[in-house]
Amino acid sequence: MGNTCVRPVISPSLTSRFDRTWRGDSKLATYHCREALRPASAANHKSTSRLPFRTNVPCEYDRAESPLDVQSPLTPIRQFVEDYRRLRFVEGFASADPNFARRLPFRDTTGRNPAAWRLRALHYVVIRIGLDLLRGIGGEAPRVLDLGAGNGWLARRLAGRYRVTALDVDATDLGLAAIDDPRVSRIRGDIEALPVGEATFDVVVAAAALHYAVDLSRALTEIARVLRPGGLLVVADSPFYADNLARHRAWQRTLAYYTDAGAAHLAWRYRGLTRLELDAPRLFRFVTMSPGLSGGLGRLRGREGGPRLPVIFGWKQ
Numbered sequence: 446m447g448n449t450c451v452r453p454v455i456s457p458s459l460t461s462r463f464d465r466t467w468r469g470d471s472k473l474a475t476y477h478c479r480e481a482l483r484p485a486s487a488a489n490h491k492s493t494s495r496l497p498f499r500t501n502v503p504c505e506y507d508r509a510e511s512p513l514d515v516q517s518p519l520t521p522i523r524q525f526v527e528d529y530r531r532l533r534f535v536e537g538f539a540s541a542d543p544n545f546a547r548r549l550p551f552r553d554t555t556g557r558n559p560a561a562w563r564l565r566a567l568h569y570v571v572i573r574i575g576l577d578l579l580r581g582i583g584g585e586a587p588r589v590l591d592l593g594a595g596n597g598w599l600a601r602r603l604a605g606r607y608r609v610t611a612l613d614v615d616a617t618d619l620g621l622a623a624i625d626d627p628r629v630s631r632i633r634g635d636i637e638a639l640p641v642g643e644a645t646f647d648v649v650v651a652a653a654a655l656h657y658a659v660d661l662s663r664a665l666t667e668i669a670r671v672l673r674p675g676g677l678l679v680v681a682d683s684p685f686y687a688d689n690l691a692r693h694r695a696w697q698r699t700l701a702y703y704t705d706a707g708a709a710h711l712a713w714r715y716r717g718l719t720r721l722e723l724d725a726p727r728l729f730r731f732v733t734m735s736p737g738l739s740g741g742l743g744r745l746r747g748r749e750g751g752p753r754l755p756v757i758f759g760w761k762q
Contacts, residue, residue: 563568650679677760
């Protein structure tokens with residue numbers, strides 16, 4: 446679901462569009478250390494996406510915490526979906542044109558994010574080749590769950606050869622309702638509480654989805670539950686960082702970006718990953734199929750510790 450890019454700076458034109466559309470009276474600001482993550486007062490924790498935080502707290506990190514290791518102002522899924530889809534429109538990662546989803550990932554009809562979709566197209570080819578090799582010749586078509594399917598472009602692409610189910614929290618016209626392919630089953634659900642039975646699927650594909658899990662360990666446990674013994678998890682287009690510090694610095698940029706968009710609460714459902722935490726539950730045996738972009742690109746842009754966007758296959762243990 447959505448874009449894997451972490452954006453540290455917003456162009457003036459994009460900011461002005463945010464302001465005109467739904468920025469409103471935002472009192473949020475960026476922060477400088479983990480102490481600033483804590484709300485200024487509990488009284489401010491009302492049902493709103495614009496929560497005030499203390500800012501400009503001088504300190505150094507003695508260790509990098511995940512943004513979700515501290516108190517997080519998570520909002521209801523309905524608000525997450527509403528603000529997320531608005532932001533996707535502004536960024537060009539969503540379109541009311543039905544041909545947009547149908548032509549992905551090989552053509553971006555908006556013309557707004559060609560580089561991002563070129564990378565996703567490459568990753569789709571890697572995923573498809575890998576799945577086809579694993580399937581072999583003959584036999585019943587494997588059951589595939591497209592996790593965080595969004596507008597369903599990946600589910601459509603796989604439906605010709607696999608029995609595909611698309612799952613997402615967004616059932617609107619930009620989400621599951623956009624999937625008009627009768628070969629694709631659709632389920633509205635949360636990545637951390639999958640509404641399907643045990644051992645239902647042979648393959649789970651999490652493309653640009655796993656970094657939206659609030660509790661990664663719980664999400665992996667759920668994925669393992671719905672996979673058959675020896676089943677396959679495919680992780681793609683989620684940002685992986687070398688360590689917690691690099692990830693936390695990237696999350697600070699993400700918070701600033703969403704704050705300027707008037708929807709800071711989105712940052713609490715977006716977190717980069719590390720390979721260590723992916724391996725930690727010992728639920729899967731992971732193999733990197735494509736290493737993805739290196740941190741060198743981030744350094745060229747003045748950002749140390751940039752993410753990789755790998756394609757990783759994991760077999761259920």
